[in-house]
Amino acid sequence: GQNIDQPTEMTATEGAIVQINCTYQTSGFNGLFWYQQHAGEAPTFLSYNVLDGLEEKGRFSSFLSRSKGYSYLLLKELQMKDSASYLCAVFNDYKLSFGAGTTVTVRA
Amino acid sequence: SQTIHQWPATLVQPVGSPLSLECTVEGTSNPNLYWYRQAAGRGLQLLFYSVGIGQISSEVPQNLSASRPQDRQFILSSKKLLLSDSGFYLCAWSSLGVSTEAFFGQGTRLTVV
Numbered sequence: 001g002q003n004i005d006q007p008t009e010m011t012a013t014e015g016a017i018v019q020i021n022c023t024y025q026t027s028g029f030n031g032l033f034w035y036q037q038h039a040g041e042a043p044t045f046l047s048y049n050v051l052d053g054l055e056e057k058g059r060f061s062s063f064l065s066r067s068k069g070y071s072y073l074l075l076k077e078l079q080m081k082d083s084a085s086y087l088c089a090v091f092n093d094y095k096l097s098f099g100a101g102t103t104v105t106v107r108a
Numbered sequence: 109s110q111t112i113h114q115w116p117a118t119l120v121q122p123v124g125s126p127l128s129l130e131c132t133v134e135g136t137s138n139p140n141l142y143w144y145r146q147a148a149g150r151g152l153q154l155l156f157y158s159v160g161i162g163q164i165s166s167e168v169p170q171n172l173s174a175s176r177p178q179d180r181q182f183i184l185s186s187k188k189l190l191l192s193d194s195g196f197y198l199c200a201w202s203s204l205g206v207s208t209e210a211f212f213g214q215g216t217r218l219t220v221v
Binding site: 048089100 | 213
């Protein structure tokens with residue numbers, strides 16, 4: 001089975017940094033994805049990790065440790081528009097399984 | 109470039125009525141196709157996935173079924189809707205056998221009344 005855990009909510013101040021953790025226990029592993037989802041909209045792709053280490057894309061970075069079943073998404077220089085739900089997803093055996101998502105609220 | 113179309117965007121249906129949601133992909137061949145449901149304030153629940161024409165894998169037993177009559181067409185159906193079928197339904201595709209991002213359709217907000 002699949003078990004993907006991430007915190008339910010996080011709050012941070014505009015301009016700050018927030019780290020969203022994701023732990024997973026899955027029967028296989030072919031990659032880990034992070035998606036952003038604004039209320040009422042479809043998820044949009046943020047990052048993909050298949051090897052251990054840090055992937056950086058502008059203000060967003062994602063880290064993976066396969067041996068620990070752990071990933072995090074780092075959001076730097078937070079902006080109000082970053083208020084959204086962030087979804088961790090594991091890909092294996094053609095299936096893409098999602099965690100429940102972390103709602104991030106950015107305050108002025 | 110690849111695009112994914114999902115329709116309708118919103119739907120209000122009475123309990124006991126049938127359902128048919130359609131999803132089509134353009135610009136790619138032999139994609140993996142997925143149907144997800146998202147209840148209000150919740151994560152995405154994988155309902156069905158397909159790796160080829162006529163090949164459907166169901167993740168959870170429920171009142172819904174899926175079909176893939178053509179390579180780039182994925183249909184979600186129900187013969188009789190229940191109130192609990194209300195939710196946000198999302199279709200997605202990814203490249204077969206390759207871990208790439210999954211591209212999502214715009215979603216269908218279904219309300220069963």
